[in-house]
Amino acid sequence: MTEGSSQRFERGTGRMRRLARVGSGRLRGVGVLVLAALAVGVLLALWLRPTVSPDQGRYVAVVFLVTLDAALGGLRAHLERTFSERFFVIAFSSNTLFAVGLVWIGDRIGVDLLIAVAVVLGLRIFRNLGSVQRTYARGRR
Amino acid sequence: MTSGVVLVATFVLLGSLFTVAVDATTEARRSAEPRRAQLIELITERHGEIDRLEEDVALVRRQLRTAESQLSRHAHEAAADRRRVRLLSGLVPLEGPGVRVVLTDSDLATTDPARSRRFRILDIDLQLVTNALWASGAEAVAINGRRLVTLTSIRGAGRTITVNFRPIAPPYEVIAIGAEMEAFRDTGVAERLENWSHLFGFGFGVTEERGLHVPAYSGSTRLVAARTVVEVEE
DSSP states (O other), rough: HHHHHHHHHHHHHHHHHHHTTTOOOOOOHHHHHHHHHHHHHHHHHHOOOOOHHHHHHHHHHHHHHHHHHHHHHHHHHHHOOOOOOHHHHHHHHHHHHHHHHHHHHHHTTTTOOHHHHHHHHHHHHHHHHHHHHHEEEEEEO | HHHHHHHHHHHHHHHHHHHHHHHHHHHHHHHHHHHHHHHHHHHHHHHHHHHHHHHHHHHHHHHHHHHHHHHHHHHHHHHHHHHHHHHHHOOOOOEEEEEEEEEEEOOOOOOOOHHHHHSOOOHHHHHHHHHHHHHHHOEEEEEEEEEEOOOOOOEEEETTEETTEEEOSSEEEEEETOHHHHHHSSSSHHHHHHHHHHHHEEOOOOEEEEEEEEEOOSSSSOOOOOOOOSSOOO
């Protein structure tokens, strides 16, 4: 799993070729869309250049992790055709609020709860990533 | 189709959040960098300051040592001066070879009060003897244990003689350390007294002795009218 993912992130062109080889038009379209959306987001941020203080940077990182988790979870649900808009929005917003609140409380009481959030979300992210990979593998077959 | 839009929006958000987070971290690291450099600079600066101050301390220590040795030398000189002054002014007892002169009143009795003076040793005789002793090399003189100093007076008060304002009784023993017997005997005073001792019956003995002892002056050294020209201790 990790070998495959690292290989995929090493060379973008290789990944594109591989995605093209998947065959299914739906899967290929999703991959291109995901990459395009990421690029748009990066360009948007570079264009807007929001100023973030180092203290706020911690919260941005938490939101980033929650968003990564939500995005992969959503992608997985989408590929498995179980995506629910309502559930996604509720889960995403509540996760964001909860994670940010946890880190905020951690900062107040002097415990770095960012680590705890990162560990839990990291596990979820890898699980979702694994599901997405499986779906791709199935589609390839 | 809306589910795709939501997902795409989520990925857009993910990309921008990633960029912002990276930005914030880079910014934090960059803002911490000058502080580090400043601290390093401050530490180096302070180290230099410490080195400089240590040099100052060493310099001041050297100066202090020099001043202390100077002070001790001065104190030493002052003490030597003091000793010399005390020695010269008769404030220390002395010992040494010299001349002992013993004078006694005449045994020849007289009933005439007007003529009795002739048969007694008078203050003037003691003054003459001591002056003659000084002249023959005396460094320290005492009469009946009373040290002669610059403030000394030898006076007659009725039938008694006072030295340093204290009465003394015959026989009068004048001790002069440093005086030479031959020189003293050659003085006119000694010759006259020798003659008078035969004529009037005075006791007049002159002996040369070693290991004579002269006590220290014990009276007051306070000056009433005189003032020192040069500054002297005490």
